[in-house]
Amino acid sequence: MDLSAINPVLLLASLMVAATPILLAAIGELVVEKAGVLNLGVEGMMIVGAIAGFATAVETGSPWLGFVAAAAGGAVLSALFALLTLVALANQVASGLALTLFGLGLSALMGQSYVGVKPPAFAQLDIPVLSDLPVLGPILFAHDPVLYLGIAIVAGVWALLKYTRAGLILRAVGENHDAAHALGYKVVRIRLLAILAGGACAGLGGAYISLVRVPQWTEGMTAGAGWIALALVVFASWKPWRVLLGAWLFGGITVLQLNLQAAGVAIPVEYLAMSPYLVTILVLVILSADKSSAPASLGRNFHAST
Amino acid sequence: MSVPLLSIQGLTKAYPGVVANDHVSFDIQEGEVHALLGENGAGKSTLVKMIYGLVKPDSGRMLLRGEPFAPAQPRAARADGIAMVFQHFSLFEALSVAENIALGMEDPPPMRDLATRIREVSETYGLPLDPFRVVGDLSAGERQRVEIIRCLLQQPQLLIMDEPTSVLTPQEVKILFETLRRLRGEGRSILYISHKLEEIRALCDHATILRQGRNVGECTPSETTAREMAEMMVGGILQTPRRAGREFGAVALDVTGLSVPSPSAFGTALKNVHFAVRRGEVLGIGGVAGNGQDELLAVLSGEIPADADAVRLNDVPVGHLGPVARRRLGLLAAPEERLGHAAAPDMTLTENALLTGSVREKLERNGFIRWEAARAFAERIIAAFDVRTPGPDNAARSLSGGNLQKFVIGREVLQDPVVLVVNQPTWGVDAAAAAAIRQALLDLAAQGTAVVCISQDLDELMEISDRFAALNEGRLSAPRPTAELSVEEIGLMMGGAHGMEVAHV
Numbered sequence: 001m002d003l004s005a006i007n008p009v010l011l012l013a014s015l016m017v018a019a020t021p022i023l024l025a026a027i028g029e030l031v032v033e034k035a036g037v038l039n040l041g042v043e044g045m046m047i048v049g050a051i052a053g054f055a056t057a058v059e060t061g062s063p064w065l066g067f068v069a070a071a072a073g074g075a076v077l078s079a080l081f082a083l084l085t086l087v088a089l090a091n092q093v094a095s096g097l098a099l100t101l102f103g104l105g106l107s108a109l110m111g112q113s114y115v116g117v118k119p120p121a122f123a124q125l126d127i128p129v130l131s132d133l134p135v136l137g138p139i140l141f142a143h144d145p146v147l148y149l150g151i152a153i154v155a156g157v158w159a160l161l162k163y164t165r166a167g168l169i170l171r172a173v174g175e176n177h178d179a180a181h182a183l184g185y186k187v188v189r190i191r192l193l194a195i196l197a198g199g200a201c202a203g204l205g206g207a208y209i210s211l212v213r214v215p216q217w218t219e220g221m222t223a224g225a226g227w228i229a230l231a232l233v234v235f236a237s238w239k240p241w242r243v244l245l246g247a248w249l250f251g252g253i254t255v256l257q258l259n260l261q262a263a264g265v266a267i268p269v270e271y272l273a274m275s276p277y278l279v280t281i282l283v284l285v286i287l288s289a290d291k292s293s294a295p296a297s298l299g300r301n302f303h304a305s306t
Numbered sequence: 307m308s309v310p311l312l313s314i315q316g317l318t319k320a321y322p323g324v325v326a327n328d329h330v331s332f333d334i335q336e337g338e339v340h341a342l343l344g345e346n347g348a349g350k351s352t353l354v355k356m357i358y359g360l361v362k363p364d365s366g367r368m369l370l371r372g373e374p375f376a377p378a379q380p381r382a383a384r385a386d387g388i389a390m391v392f393q394h395f396s397l398f399e400a401l402s403v404a405e406n407i408a409l410g411m412e413d414p415p416p417m418r419d420l421a422t423r424i425r426e427v428s429e430t431y432g433l434p435l436d437p438f439r440v441v442g443d444l445s446a447g448e449r450q451r452v453e454i455i456r457c458l459l460q461q462p463q464l465l466i467m468d469e470p471t472s473v474l475t476p477q478e479v480k481i482l483f484e485t486l487r488r489l490r491g492e493g494r495s496i497l498y499i500s501h502k503l504e505e506i507r508a509l510c511d512h513a514t515i516l517r518q519g520r521n522v523g524e525c526t527p528s529e530t531t532a533r534e535m536a537e538m539m540v541g542g543i544l545q546t547p548r549r550a551g552r553e554f555g556a557v558a559l560d561v562t563g564l565s566v567p568s569p570s571a572f573g574t575a576l577k578n579v580h581f582a583v584r585r586g587e588v589l590g591i592g593g594v595a596g597n598g599q600d601e602l603l604a605v606l607s608g609e610i611p612a613d614a615d616a617v618r619l620n621d622v623p624v625g626h627l628g629p630v631a632r633r634r635l636g637l638l639a640a641p642e643e644r645l646g647h648a649a650a651p652d653m654t655l656t657e658n659a660l661l662t663g664s665v666r667e668k669l670e671r672n673g674f675i676r677w678e679a680a681r682a683f684a685e686r687i688i689a690a691f692d693v694r695t696p697g698p699d700n701a702a703r704s705l706s707g708g709n710l711q712k713f714v715i716g717r718e719v720l721q722d723p724v725v726l727v728v729n730q731p732t733w734g735v736d737a738a739a740a741a742a743i744r745q746a747l748l749d750l751a752a753q754g755t756a757v758v759c760i761s762q763d764l765d766e767l768m769e770i771s772d773r774f775a776a777l778n779e780g781r782l783s784a785p786r787p788t789a790e791l792s793v794e795e796i797g798l799m800m801g802g803a804h805g806m807e808v809a810h811v
Contacts, residue, residue, distance in 0.1 A: 184384075293400075
């Protein structure tokens with residue numbers, strides 16, 4: 001065992017990279033759930049985003065276009081979910097599960113000719129002075145742009161929900177859709193927009209795995225990240241900053257346990273592998289012990305009975 | 307006569323299988339409180355939804371100050387000066403008062419200015435309210451103030467109020483009426499929907515009566531007796547429940563020192579509740595919603611366990627027993643919520659009859675269901691309580707509120723209970739069905755059952771109960787004979803006006 005092989009600076013730097021996929025997916029799902037919709041298809045939207053982004057980036061040579069395509073791919077798949085639950089009034093849980101299975105299959109089909117291909121990479125961000133700072137530089141200021149975009153989305157969602165009228169209406173729809181309808185708000189339209197936004201975020205998260213974190217394409221490469229994102233939203237009590245905290249915690253322990261494995265710690269690998277899930281859930285359960293609760297209309301279909 | 311504020315001319319709206327409004331016409335004058343009377347299902351709600359732009363009429367037209375008026379959506383109605391306070395509060399519990407009010411406005415000012423305006427309006431009209439409190443923590447009366455202030459901030463010309471007093475104490479009703487009279491004094495009109503006839507007589511200038519979607523009469527409420535109006539609503543002679551003189555027997559249900567924490571975060575804990583009910587007696591328990599009624603029913607039915615000795619049935623401790631064991635001993639209960647608590651909405655009437663009747667009616671044997679017997683029991687309830695349904699194989703959900711309520715009350719009454727606890731037995735039920743249910747409870751008491759009737763309808767409690775007690779924040783007042791009580795005293799027992807004051811301007 002050689003713990004000195006673990007470099008704390010590199011550890012912290014890779015923590016943020018490991019956290020970004022679930023952070024993006026979870027913040028999107030938070031918006032969806034705040035509007036009162038439970039979309040369990042996050043995993044499916046992520047993997048479709050992963051392959052859509054990967055394929056586009058490889059074909060065009062531009063990682064930026066790849067991320068745009070990933071967001072579009074996730075949004076298109078979520079539009080299918082919206083059609084099922086908002087128009088056909090299908091059960092949200094069943095539709096979400098179906099969306100995940102469908103997305104996994106579809107992505108495998110789309111990705112057949114991309115196995116083993118290497119995608120174009122972002123130029124490493126290089127801010128003069130800041131990136132050269134010792135310790136802080138590599139941890140905070142030497143990442144790819146999408147990682148910062150993720151944090152910006154968290155801040156944006158927080159401000160939207162807290163300070164804007166649009167955010168207030170979104171929360172109102174998730175809280176009591178009948179009352180919102182009675183006041184004349186377009187419940188279905190608002191939920192559709194929320195679902196599309198959530199799908200786009202999940203697509204970005206998926207593409208971050210295939211274009212930045214790994215970076216290559218393999219079938220089923222999201223490996224449950226979508227489910228973690230879903231759990232994160234609940235345990236974070238539907239609060240954006242707690243989602244960020246939970247994602248970093250999860251990412252941090254994931255990276256740490258990989259380092260510990262490499263260092264040959266005398267703990268069975270299986271325990272180390274399950275530790276990120278255990279610790280994240282434990283911490284967020286403790287945090288969520290306050291009285292804030294789920295949006296009251298979460299998971300309930302809306303039908304304008306007049 | 308001058309041009310009416312709103313003239314409704316031949317409005318018709320049909321839904322598949324039912325005509326909700328059939329050529330309804332009436333006028334609302336400026337500065338008038340106009341009552342819309344009718345039983346449940348008479349079409350009052352559909353009519354106001356058309357005025358408020360939530361529903362489009364099939365035919366007919368409306369004139370607002372002589373101009374054609376056809377709001378496509380509530381926003382358009384609000385822009386034309388029409389505001390509505392809903393029957394079931396259309397509030398968002400997790401949001402603050404100011405946020406709720408902002409949601410009902412077209413372009414709300416920034417939160418701080420809005421809070422100032424809310425304080426101004428609430429002081430002007432005597433409706434104190436803190437803009438930053440979360441609505442989930444407010445009492446029913448305070449929630450209604452939120453809705454009223456939301457309407458008043460838009461300076462409406464016509465205020466529609468759908469059953470506004472059903473959740474208020476008598477003092478709160480008085481203050482609400484002061485507010486409404488003040489609004490009328492300012493030249494605003496109010497369309498007031500209710501089936502509480504005495505209130506309409508006290509407040510309204512004019513009344514339109516609907517029955518089965520048709521306009522069946524008009525009257526000036528102050529010159530018409532409540533009975534005449536009720537008979538216009540029902541379209542027949544109304545039976546008042548008869549109370550036979552009866553002797554009370556031994557104590558059947560004895561509750562002593564009952565304290566139970568509430569199972570839910572927004573509920574009310576019961577604090578040291580004492581009462582005893584004798585055989586043949588009806589104990590009425592009043593109080594404003596959310597003061598522990600649901601918890602009291604749950605503790606008596608066995609859904610929430612308590613100390614064994616806190617609840618005694620015929621001197622046997624039953625506080626620790628569950629609902630089935632209590633039913634076996636004769637303590638039966640019918641909770642308030644028809645769809646979901648008293649009945650399983652998607653199950654048939656036979657299955658619903660089985661759910662509470664299996665023990666006392668012996669509808670199961672060795673773990674197997676006796677379907678024949680269960681069906682016969684359901685048919686017996688349907689026949690005895692005049693439940694209008696094609697048959698016992700229909701889902702509970704398919705029945706109208708009044709019919710389902712007759713079914714769930716009848717189901718318990720026919721099981722020959724020693725003690726029957728009912729919560730809101732006639733909530734949202736039309737006058738004829740309500741009278742039948744009250745009569746059934748009185749008949750049951752005459753046969754020697756001890757009845758505990760929890761209700762927010764004071765008229766009902768005055769009508770059927772021998773003694774009255776009130777729940778206020780989980781505490782029960784000492785029961786007193788109903789005959790001795792005045793409405794004022796009852797109001798005080800219920801906790802007064804919850805800090806309300808009439809504005810003095």
